[in-house]
Amino acid sequence: MHYVSSGEGQPVILIHGLFGNLDNLKNLANALEENHQVIRVDLPNHGKSKHWQHMDYPSLADECVKLLHKLNLTEAHFVGHSMGGKVAMALALIHPEMVTSLVVADIAPVAYSPRHQKVFAGLTSMPMEQVSSRKFALDHLTNADIDIGTSQFLLKNLQRTDNGFEWKMNLEGLIENYSHIIGWDIPDSVYPKPCFFIRGGESEYVLAEHSKAIMKQFPKVSAKTINGTGHWLHAQKPEIFNRLVVEFINKQSS
Known part of the structure; x- marks a missing residue:
């Protein structure tokens, strides 16, 4: 995977959503890099990364493992928005030892109906x-x-x-691969470490009906709604979003 690294300290890996690239969470990277090494990635089929004809969440999680090995890291905090949140969740469920903590922005561990x-x-x-x-x-x-x-x-x-x-x-x-992107094929694992779900108050991606699925796989979850935002909460209210993420990760790093 193509990536850009900045800052020093405990590593944090930022993962964009569908149709995005590593610049999508650059504002968050700027807020984190004072105390952390921040790695922003282009997922396969996006940005400058390789094109795949088959992509699903287990294979995307494996690509994150390869990136950690390439960077000589044993673990990192992961932050993912939308599809990137699903990638981060998949990695946390398959390789919990590699995920120090997890932040998921406006997505749930569920299959969605087509919407694109x-x-x-x-x-x-x-x-x-x-x-x-x-x-x-x-x-x-x-x-x-x-x-x-x-x-x-x-x-x-x-x-x-x-x-x-x-x-x-x-x-x-x-x-x-759209059916894999909107699907969820990692239904039986549990991530036992702290995680933080942030949703947009006007978004339809994380609803009350998803709470059971989140709690089942992420029992140490805390959650926050940013009112007045939709699915692009990190772009609509970046100061609030960045503050919430930085505070959570700093707490897990201390």
């Missing part, structure tokens, strides 16, 4: 050979009924080449 069909339709219908500018691509996505904020986020995956524009992400691989 409109996004995939907008991305796959993009006439890449006709894309002459980011404005052209933005107009295409908004005309596909994707809101402006989501469209701008998706276009962080668009890069200029000598021959025009192309996607950094492996769009075909993400579509092919």
Whole structure:
């Protein structure tokens, strides 16, 4: 996995969500790196990491293990948003000895119904050979009924080449593996260490009905809701989100 490291101290690994990259949690990294080594990663099929035709949470957790070995680390704190939260949870459940503590942002250890069909339709219908500018691509996505904020986020995956524009992400691989991404295939393990779930008050990703599933696999959980935020809580109220994460990790590091 491609990664960027900054700061010194107990290591913290930050994992982005679907369609994201290592810059998504850079603001949090800035808040953590005063006292920690912070490693931000591009998950496979995202950013500058390798493209996979098959990805599921056990294989993504294994990729985190390889990263720890590469960095000569035996364990680290893990923070994951959305799909990245599922990756971090999977690692904590499969290799709890490698996860000092866990922060999960706006996702639960459950299978979700499909909710990205409109996004995939907008991305796959993009006439890449006709894309002459980011404005052209933005107009295409908004005309596909994707809101402006989501469209701008998706276009962080668009890069200029000598021959025009192309996607950094492996769009075909993400579509092919979407059932694994929204699924949850690690149902029987328990992570016995402290973990912190943070949800957006206006998000539909972590609901009261998910509490039982969270408690079953993460019995030492604490939780917080950030009111006035949706799924992108770390971007909508970064000061509150960063403070909560830093306080939790510092407490586990002392």
